[in-house]
Amino acid sequence: xxxxxxxxxxxxxxxxxxxxxxxxxxxxxxxxxxxxxxxxxxxxxxxxxxxxxxxxxxxxxxxxxxx
Amino acid sequence: xxxxxxxxxxxxxxxxxxxxxxxxxxxxxxxxxxxxxxxxxxxxxxxxxxxxxxxxxxxxxxxxxxxxxxxxxxxxxxxxxxxxxxxxxxxxxxxxxxxxxxxxxxxxxxxxxxxxxxxxxxxxxxxxxxxxxxxxxxxxxxxxxxxxxxxxxxxxxxxxxxxxxxxxxxxxxxxxxxxxxxxxxxxxxxxxxxxxxxxxxxxxxxxxxxxxxxxxxxxxxxxxxxxxxxxxxxxxxxxxxxxxxxxxxxxxxxxxxxxxxxxxxxxxxxxxxxxxxxxxxxxxxxxxxxxxxxxxxxxxxxxxxxxxxxxxxxxxxxxxxxxxxxxxxxxxxxxxxxxxxxxxxxxxxxxxxxxxxxxxxxxxxxxxxxxxxxxxxxxxxxxxxxxxxxx
Numbered sequence: 001x002x003x004x005x006x007x008x009x010x011x012x013x014x015x016x017x018x019x020x021x022x023x024x025x026x027x028x029x030x031x032x033x034x035x036x037x038x039x040x041x042x043x044x045x046x047x048x049x050x051x052x053x054x055x056x057x058x059x060x061x062x063x064x065x066x067x
Numbered sequence: 068x069x070x071x072x073x074x075x076x077x078x079x080x081x082x083x084x085x086x087x088x089x090x091x092x093x094x095x096x097x098x099x100x101x102x103x104x105x106x107x108x109x110x111x112x113x114x115x116x117x118x119x120x121x122x123x124x125x126x127x128x129x130x131x132x133x134x135x136x137x138x139x140x141x142x143x144x145x146x147x148x149x150x151x152x153x154x155x156x157x158x159x160x161x162x163x164x165x166x167x168x169x170x171x172x173x174x175x176x177x178x179x180x181x182x183x184x185x186x187x188x189x190x191x192x193x194x195x196x197x198x199x200x201x202x203x204x205x206x207x208x209x210x211x212x213x214x215x216x217x218x219x220x221x222x223x224x225x226x227x228x229x230x231x232x233x234x235x236x237x238x239x240x241x242x243x244x245x246x247x248x249x250x251x252x253x254x255x256x257x258x259x260x261x262x263x264x265x266x267x268x269x270x271x272x273x274x275x276x277x278x279x280x281x282x283x284x285x286x287x288x289x290x291x292x293x294x295x296x297x298x299x300x301x302x303x304x305x306x307x308x309x310x311x312x313x314x315x316x317x318x319x320x321x322x323x324x325x326x327x328x329x330x331x332x333x334x335x336x337x338x339x340x341x342x343x344x345x346x347x348x349x350x351x352x353x354x355x356x357x358x359x360x361x362x363x364x365x366x367x368x369x370x371x372x373x374x375x376x377x378x379x380x381x382x383x384x385x386x387x388x389x390x391x392x393x394x395x396x397x398x399x400x401x402x403x404x405x406x407x408x409x410x411x412x413x414x415x416x417x418x419x420x421x422x423x424x425x426x427x428x429x430x431x432x433x434x435x436x437x438x439x440x441x442x443x444x445x446x447x448x449x450x451x452x453x454x455x456x457x458x
Contacts, residue, residue, distance in 0.1 A: 024424050029220060033201065042235050045211075045218040 013055040041065060089409050091420040101125065102440035107417055115435045115449050116419035120392055121283050121364045122440025123357060124314035129350040136349035144342045148175070148331070152342035160352050164319055167355065168290060168305060172327040174320050175348075177340050179308025182318025183277050184210035185336025186306050187246060190275065191216035196243040198232055200224065200258070202251050202427045204277065211246070223251075223427070226262035233270040240270040247274070249281030249292025253427055253434060255393025257285075260296035268301060275304040283312025284368065284392055288359045309347075313354040317343045364439040368392055371437040371446055378450040379435075395421075396433040396453070404431035407456050414452040 009021050017023045023031070028051070032043050035057075041064050051057050084090045090108075098106040102122040103114050123129060136156065146152035157175055164173035176182035187210025191197045195216045199207055202223040211218045222228040233240050245267055247258045260276065267274045278291035286294030289312065293302045303324060309317040320327060331337055343351075358364070372392045379386050385397040398404040401422050408420040411433070419434035426432050435449065 026424050026428070029201070030428075033220065033222060040235075042219045042232050045220060 011054060013053065013058070015054050016052050017054065017057070018052070035061060039065060087405070087409070089412070091405070091408050094417070103438060103445055105417075110412065110415065112412065112415050112417040113445050113448060115416050115437070117438065118280065118311035118436060119314055119438045119440070120312045120368055120436070121314070121358060122438045123312070123354045126314075126354065126357060128357070129314070129353040132349040132353045133346035136345040140345035142346070143344045146341055147338060148342045149338050154342070154345055154348070156345055156348035156352070157342060160348050160355075163352060163355060164321055167288070167359070168321040169299075170321040171323050171325055172321065174327055174331060174337065175343065176318040176320070176337055177343050178316060179279055179310050179318035180206045181336040181340060182306050182308065182320055183207055183279070184213075185334040186275065186304060186320050186330070187211050188213035188336065189330055189334040190214075190273070190304065191242070191244040194242070196236060196239055197246060198229060198243060198272070199246040200248065202253070203246060204248065204252060204279070207246055207277065216244070224256060224258055226259055226266055229263060230266045233266065233272060240272050243270070243272040245272050245274045246277070248277040248279065250284065250391055250393065252280050252393065253421060253425075253432060254387055254395050255280070255391035255436075256387060256389050257292060257391060260292055260298050264296070264298035264301035273303040274301060275306060276302050278305055278307040280311060280393065282307045283358045284365065288362070289365055309351045309354070312358060313351050315347045315351045315354065317347055317351060368437065368439040371439065371441050374443065374446045375435060375437050375449060378446070379453060382450070382454055384453060392437050394435045394437070396435070397430045398433070399430055401431045403458070404433060407433055410456055411452050414455065416449050416452040
C-alpha cells in the first residue's frame, strides 16, 4: 500500500479503499497488480465492483486462492 | 439530489479553472488556419496536441471528394448499416481496407471508439478470458466490461507478465483474447509486439492490436505497429480509427478470420448506431490512398518527432526515452502541469493537458504530438515556449 498511497492513513479491515484511503479506481487496479504478484494469482477485474473495504479485498483474494 | 452528488467533483474542477480564468478541457477552435495553426479561445496558436499525424485534414483532393459525396448522397445516411445505412462508399472502403491490410475481411464502425469498444465487447464472452494491457485505452476497458468475459490486466508492455498470466489459465488460453495497442496514446510508447506475438503463438490465444495511433505512422505503407514488427500473420484482429492519420472520423476492424463478417450481426456498437456520413467515407478513402502514395509524409513526421523529442529532452524536461510522434512531458504535480499548460497557451502553443485519472498513473502530462505538416520552425517555437517554463 505504501508504494501506491503516499498519505498516512490508519488501516483496519473496514477501511474503504476509495472513500477512506482516497484511492482512485486506477490505484485500486494497481494495488491488485501488486497483490497478484505477491500471491501468484490472477485476480479478474470483474470482482472489483464488489470490493469496497480491505476486508472485501481479503475475502475476494481468499476466493481466488481457493479456486 | 443524491443522483447528482457524484458530479460534484466535476463542478469543483470547473470552479477551480473558472477562478484561474482558463479552461483547458474543451477549448474552442474558432477558426482553423491550417493543419498546424488555429484561433483557439481567441488566441492564435500552433496546434501541438492533435492526432493529425500526416496533416491531411486540409488536403484538396480529400475535401473535393467529401464535397462531391455530400452533393450526390446527402449529409447523412440516417440509419444503421444493418438497416438503410449501407451505401456503396461503405462497401468500397471496406474492400480497400481489406486490400490495404491484405486481410479477408474488413468492417467499418462509425467511430474509432465504437470499433475498439465494440470488438472488445464482442469477441470474447462469458466463460472466456480477456487479457488486456494495464494502460489500455478507455474504449477497451469499456468494451471488456460489457463482454461478460473474465477480465485480467497485465503489466503495461510487459510480455513476461502476460506470459505468467497465460500460464495460470491452463487450457483456458484457447478461449483467451489478448488486447494491446500499437502506440499508446498518452505516452507514445510502442508495444513489444514481436514478443507478445510469440507468447500468443505459444499459448494458442487470439491477439487484437489497436492501431489507432500507429496507422499511417509505422510499418510499410503506414500499415501500423503490427506490420513494423512483422507480426501481421499472428495478429487475429486489427482495430483502428480514421480520426488521426486519415483526418476524418470512424473506425475499422480487419481480420483474416472469416468470422469477422459475422461480427456485424453480434456487435451492438455496429448494429445500433447510424453509419458514417457519405462525406466522411469519401475523404477517408482519399486519405487512405494518399497515405500509401506519399511515404514522405511519414518520413517528415518522424523527423519532426525526433526534433521535438531531442529538444525537449535537452531542456531537462521529464520525457520518456523512446521517440514517437507523441512526446509527453511528465510533471509530478497537477498544479505545475496546469500552470505550464496556461503559460504555453499564452505563448501560442496548444498542447493537451492530461491529469489523473486520464493519465496512466498519478502524474500529469503535457501531451505534445507532432504532425508531418509542422515546419522545423514550428517545432522550434514549441521548444522555445517550453524553455521559458519555470518549476
